[in-house]
Amino acid sequence: MAKRLVPILAMILVIMALYVFMLAVAELPPYGNVDNPAHNYVYEHYVNNALEETGVLNIVTAIILDYRSYDTLIEATVLFTSIMAVLITLKKGEQH
Amino acid sequence: MELTIGAKLLNNYPFLGSLIIFGIGCYTVLSNSNLLKKLLGINIMESSIFLFYVATGNIRGGVPPIVDLAQPEALYINPLPTGLMLTGIVVSISVTGFALALIIKLYRFYGTMDANEIFEIRNEGKNNGSSS
Amino acid sequence: MVALVKENAPILIVIASLFSAYLLPVFMQYRRYGIVGFLALATQFFVLFGGIFLATQVLAKGSFRYILAGWEAPWGLEITIDPLSTLFLIMIGLINLLILVYALPSLADELGNKVRATWFLTLFMLLTAALCGMALCHDLFNLYVFIEVATISGCAIVGAKGDARSTEATFKYLILATLGSCFVLGGIGFLYNLTGNLNMLFVNHELAQTWSNYQYALWVSLSFFIVGFGIKSAVFPLHVWLPDAHSSAITPASAVLSAISVKGYVLGLVKVFYIAVGPLIVASLNISDILLLLGMGSIIAGSIFAIAQTELKRRFAFSTIAQIGYIFLGLGLNNQAGLTGAFFHIFSHALIKTALFLIAGFILIKTGKSQIKDLTGIGKQMPLTMGAFTVVSLGMTGIPLFSGFIGKWNLLLGSLEAGNWLAILVLLAGSILAAIYLFPIIKQAYFTTNQDYAELKENTIMIVPILILAGTVLLLGIFPRPVLTLASQAASMLLGQ
Amino acid sequence: MSFAGPDIINIILICFLITIAIAINFMKDLLYVVIVFGVYGLIMVLIWLRMNAPDLAITEAAAGVATTTLMIALIMRTTRKVK
Structure with missing residues (x-):
């Protein structure tokens, strides 16, 4: 029911x-x-200055690898975490 | 220029669409008893949120945010949501992988991928006195 | 070198726990389990002392921010060091250290072998790093990524035991927690759409000017956050995953999840609501009332469910739901005393709940009993353990001179200030219900006799953390000053006074 | 408020997405569900391409669609083998 x-x-x-x-x-x-609020000074800074400040043509790459590199480190950690999680779920470890 | 609610909704169609898909995904997760379908529901929800972000970053008549030195006056779209969602995709794949590992393990224990059947098997085990 | 560490202490706390997590499997590859345990302990020490060091700095100079990767605030990321985050760092370091001291001797036996124990410790360190990161972060998306790390590692340490029941609980937890993350991500999306910023301070500034144009959108965004963080921190209607997950995991896992991880998500909610959106907007959109209702419902429902449980760990798991209710109630009161009480309660409940779970695990190891009705006469067999249990239960009920009292007293003051008589009634009822689900265990332990009476050895190293926790509960009840100062400063910072 | 050409295509694609999401909800055979989920991902990729996010579209096509669908398909093979 x-x-x-x-x-x-x-x-x-x-x-x-x-x-x-x-x-x-x-x-x-x-x-x-x-004119949306999402496209404000932050957007303008990224679009206008990313090439000079980081030397990367692709602005998305400039953001994820330079401006917000801490995020990307943690993102890699998420992958590491999930690998450890899969290991501890499926593997029995050593037998000795 | 005052617009009616209908016109505003139609103008904001990507947001509306992504939220509708979000609701459907939520319903999939809550109502289906199949574990794999629950997982797909989670994936649908996540990608709908990605759509919301991408629509936030888009500008009509803009070009992708790859600097073209030949055209200095080009109107680039907002690169930040795209960058964020690259992280989001990795997160969603990580969760999917872990959940699939758990599904395999549950399948080894119970021989089924259905939450209701697992529930019944566990209750039978309890009634028979054997601890599961 | 020392100066460099002192200067960069905020980020080093996160980075150190992350890197020790990366290193643990490497050491295990070369069969150095001793180093693995030592590294884990050392990192928790570092977190604890880093937290205390930062707390002294914050109390001396006020809160400050630390810029990452050399990019200023709206463009790059920054982390913030304020009373709230240092309170959390101290809590994480202290509790995790004691849990590790308790867990390390028996972990390899409990999980099967040393390799699995290392994997468990790795996930434990990742959880620590994620919670520290959540305490320190000052950027909405950064908060989300840390939440994901905490979610996945938290689920994985529930499933570490590897039997059918815990795997099933893990899957349920993972699905619901990821559902919660989706809601959080959606809420962040709304806020980004309305403000164009991700840094909490800038979001606050932008919203202060324009929020009245976007009332429905903001309301949807905030309720997304409530649903998301509510699922993860297990408030009453959204708690369905918690009892299974916390009672089927191994003892250190359930202790860390119940004591800290659940509160990390409450911290996320506090950060979003009070730093990014601002208490004024939260109150005027009636979100505070929703928090208040959720809190009251959690206190009553969690306590009543707890009374009905017959298994020790399951009863404690439901009690966590009730105690989370106190914290939500304090947040919903939205005044100085209420927030102070909520933050103090976070700290004191972390101590109490860790002690309770460790005691349950210790009894399970020593006697093999997990049902409450089997615990007859255990007070004479394990006098130290049950003594600690008595102290901690008195703390949980909120008797004066124990740490639980200070938090509840502040919550009462906050409800009086808000003129909310229902909240006062619920607070008193919660205390009485807590007494109803905890005191019968004590009565059974001391005032009934057991047939197979035998003195059990308690003199292992595992009893030390339990005694330290009970001692801290007592000490914090008599001298609450240091933690109370941090909590009240955090409250006044969030309310912008 | 008039809609330019590209917008109408986007609206149609999003309607497709909604239909597929509902279909996934009510389908019984898991194999079909997985295949349809792959189609869902591809349409999502198309929409993102049309919304000027090529980086994201590539990542989603490689990781989201290909990897997820392959992983799920592999899981279904192993679970059938155990039976």
Whole structure:
């Protein structure tokens, strides 16, 4: 009984959430506009100065490997973590 | 220029679409008892959020953020969301790998990939007195 | 050299735990298990003393920021050192150190062999690094990446035991926690869309001017954060993964998850709500009331579920849900005393819950009993352990002179200040319910006799961390000044006074 | 508010995505589900290409679509073998 109830409950929840999402999306800055708050001084700094400051033509690369390199270190750590997790899940270790 | 809500929604279609897919993915995770489908639901949710970010970074009439020295006046799109989502993709793959490892292990224990069946098998084990 | 370490201490804390995590498997490759244990302990020492050093600096000079990779704030990343983060660093270092001292002698036996023990320690160090990073980070996306590391490593140490029950609990935890991460990432996406910044301070500045235009969007964003962090920190309606995960894992794993990891996500919520968005906006969008409701529901529901449990570890796991409720209640009160109480409660509950889980694990190792009804007369068999258990339970209920009291007292003051009588009632009821689910164990331990009465040896090194924790609970109840100062300074910093 | 050509293609692609997401929810055979999930990833890649994020599209095509689908397909092979 409870198992059949879960999908219906989830459906109701999701539909309610979608209604609120619509209200929120109507408020968001218009898609693709140059004057959006997302394209502010940070964006301008990256686009205008990335080449001089880092010497990389691809600005995305400049961001992930230079401006936000700490993030990339942690991202590599996520991969390492998942490898260790898979090891500890599937391997038994040594037998001796 | 005042727009109706419908026109605003239509204009913001990538955000709306990504949030609808987010909701569907959420429903997939919550309602399906198959472990693999739950995992796919998580993947769908994650990629929908990636779509949200990419749409945030896009500018109509812009070009990809690769500096073209021949065209100094080009309008580049926002490179930051793209960079963030490169990290996000790696994270999503890591989670997928770990979850698949867990699915294999659960399959070895129970011989099934269905959460309800696992639940039943475990309850039978409890009733028979053997600890699982 | 010393000057260099002192100057770069904030980042070195994270980097040191990360690199020791990378190095542990390498040492195990050459069969140096001794070095592995030593390195793990040394790193926790470093985190603890780094935290204390930074705390003295913060108390002397005020909070400061540290720039990473040479790029100034809105373009690069920076980390922040404030009372809140140093409080967390000290907590992480202290608790993890004691857990490691408890765990190291028996870890290899419990997990099968030394290689698996090394993998477990690696994941443990990664969890430490991620939590330290979450405590220090000052950038929304950086917070997300650290949360992912903490999630994956936390799930993996639940599954380390490798039996069917813990694997199933791990899968449930992983799916729900990743669902939570998706929600957090979505919330960050909304904030980025509205402000164009990821640095929390700049997000705050941008939102202060424009937030009234985006009320629905901000509300959706904040509720995304509540759902995401709520799943990960197991508030009442979103707690379904916690009891299985925390009771089926091995003892050190459940101790670290229940005591620290769950609170790391609360810290994430605090950072987003109070530093990035600001208490004013949170209060005027009625998000505070949601936090308050979640907190009260958690206290009542968690305690009642805990009473119904018959297994020791499971009862403690449900008690974690109740105690997380106190923290959410304090956050929802949104005033100085409430936040101070919440932060102090974070610290004191970390001590208490670690001690409880370690005691449960110790009893399991010594007697092989995990059900509460089997613990008859254990007070005479293990006097030191049950003495510590009594101290810690008194602390959990919030009796004066124990550390739990200070946090709850501040929460009461906060509720009085907010004029919220329901919160006061719930706080008192929570204390009574805590007494109901903890004191029968003590009564059973001391006032019933066991047939197979035999003095058990307690003089192993494993009892030392339990006694230290119980002593700290007592000490912190009598001299709460150092932690209370940090907590109240953190509260006033977050409220912008 | 008028829509330029590229926008309509994007809208159609996103509608496809929504359809596929619903289809994944209700399909019974896991093999089909995995194949359809691969298609979902490819359409996502297309949308990102059209939204001027080629770096992301390449990474997703290599890692998200190829690796994930392959991993899941391999898992399904091993789980069938055990049976």
